[in-house]
Amino acid sequence: MKQRNPYLSIDRQIVGDIYTNREVLDNLTVLCDDFGSRFAGTPEEHKAASFISDTFSRYGLKNVELEEYPYAGWTRGTATLSITEPINRHLHCISLPYCPAADITAELVSVGQGSPPEYSALANTGDGKLVMAKSSSPIDLGRWVHRKEKYERAVLAGASAFIFVSEHPGVGPETGSLQNNRPAPIPGISVCKEDGDFLTRCLERYGKIKMQLKTTDINEPRKSWNVVADLPGNETPEEMILVGCHYDGHDISQGAHDPASGMVSVIEAARVLSTYATDLLKRTIRFIAFGTEEIGLTGAFQYVEAHDNELNNIRFMLNMDAAGGTSRKGIVLHKWDSLEPFFLTAQKQLHADMPVGQKVHSYSDHFPFFLKGVPSCHMGDPTSAPSGRGFGHTAYDTLEKVALENLRLASSIGARIALRCANEDEFPAKRRSSNDVQKIVDTDPGLEGYRISLKLKT
Numbered sequence: 001m002k003q004r005n006p007y008l009s010i011d012r013q014i015v016g017d018i019y020t021n022r023e024v025l026d027n028l029t030v031l032c033d034d035f036g037s038r039f040a041g042t043p044e045e046h047k048a049a050s051f052i053s054d055t056f057s058r059y060g061l062k063n064v065e066l067e068e069y070p071y072a073g074w075t076r077g078t079a080t081l082s083i084t085e086p087i088n089r090h091l092h093c094i095s096l097p098y099c100p101a102a103d104i105t106a107e108l109v110s111v112g113q114g115s116p117p118e119y120s121a122l123a124n125t126g127d128g129k130l131v132m133a134k135s136s137s138p139i140d141l142g143r144w145v146h147r148k149e150k151y152e153r154a155v156l157a158g159a160s161a162f163i164f165v166s167e168h169p170g171v172g173p174e175t176g177s178l179q180n181n182r183p184a185p186i187p188g189i190s191v192c193k194e195d196g197d198f199l200t201r202c203l204e205r206y207g208k209i210k211m212q213l214k215t216t217d218i219n220e221p222r223k224s225w226n227v228v229a230d231l232p233g234n235e236t237p238e239e240m241i242l243v244g245c246h247y248d249g250h251d252i253s254q255g256a257h258d259p260a261s262g263m264v265s266v267i268e269a270a271r272v273l274s275t276y277a278t279d280l281l282k283r284t285i286r287f288i289a290f291g292t293e294e295i296g297l298t299g300a301f302q303y304v305e306a307h308d309n310e311l312n313n314i315r316f317m318l319n320m321d322a323a324g325g326t327s328r329k330g331i332v333l334h335k336w337d338s339l340e341p342f343f344l345t346a347q348k349q350l351h352a353d354m355p356v357g358q359k360v361h362s363y364s365d366h367f368p369f370f371l372k373g374v375p376s377c378h379m380g381d382p383t384s385a386p387s388g389r390g391f392g393h394t395a396y397d398t399l400e401k402v403a404l405e406n407l408r409l410a411s412s413i414g415a416r417i418a419l420r421c422a423n424e425d426e427f428p429a430k431r432r433s434s435n436d437v438q439k440i441v442d443t444d445p446g447l448e449g450y451r452i453s454l455k456l457k458t
């Protein structure tokens, strides 16, 4: 039997507007071409925050604020990497965010893809060595081993420095921070796949090679901003739905796919909901552009601390990090089985490719909300196998790779999902107790990397 869609008329307005408009791509062009990487600590970061806040105001949103916060800043210096024995060779490398300044000469050792069994095989032989790991993950492991986990396992193994090797040919070195919001304990750098393969051949041919690594990066305190804007609810405005994405990218890249494609989709959802839903919205939809995600989810952690007294009133948090890119625009719930029927009903009404599933990871802005027990999801593909970033986090994450159709799909799904979360009277999820959160943190396979980071902290 066909079910009635009570949102049909507003769905048509929202989707019709988005698909007969190119505002979302114009906003992406400004973010990428005018403000470049928007990397934490650059003047373009602040310009991007101001542009987003001006755009929210222009679209008629209320309570538009730039919320300032301090964080551990980092500025890239030049890095050099050379083989010193048994041959002499210079290789191109880049420091990874939070790398300290250092000058180290040590023996190179490879841990392959840097999975837990490969690190176990290293046993005590990592002491003082330069530990090299590829960015890919073994397929049979069933999960993606994140760069941070590989780095942290290297630190725990006693390495003197970490070398991250891209798995993709032709895209140069892949960047990504070593720690969250603090200077890293040992240097970490990245080389391209081709140089990583060369180093692997050298290890095979010579058995033992010695390398020198010099880094000159600067770690110093800085300030950044979250941009917050509301579409107030008419019945219970204190109850809120959050729709967010970070706006900062990595300094070597435009960050067009990650995160800007998601950021402009959030802005587009705000535009159409402000145009068509202002009078009928029951609860408040709050849009957040998070700062400094790439170096530690700092903006999101800051938000949950600063808004601690409102967390009980957050019905749901939708994280749209990089959502306007090529991945499917599904609802990936963070272990909220009770919410699946709600989103499956929405799926039937939307007639869009929006798979619904459950999976949690600790590497984007939903995670601070997850830790506080707030019901949350990210937009993505719950069915996808663990895979690498492709051109993500490289110099090649550029504007022309983002398709307007993907931005339209992400923003039209995001807007309609936010509307349903705000207006349905039944929403079968309540904030989790810290005990219930802890149980998931202790056992979920997707949070193995987070458990390693806790080991390093203590």
Ligand SMILES: [Zn+2]
Pocket: 246, 258, 259, 293, 321, 322, 364
């Ligand atoms: Zn991102």
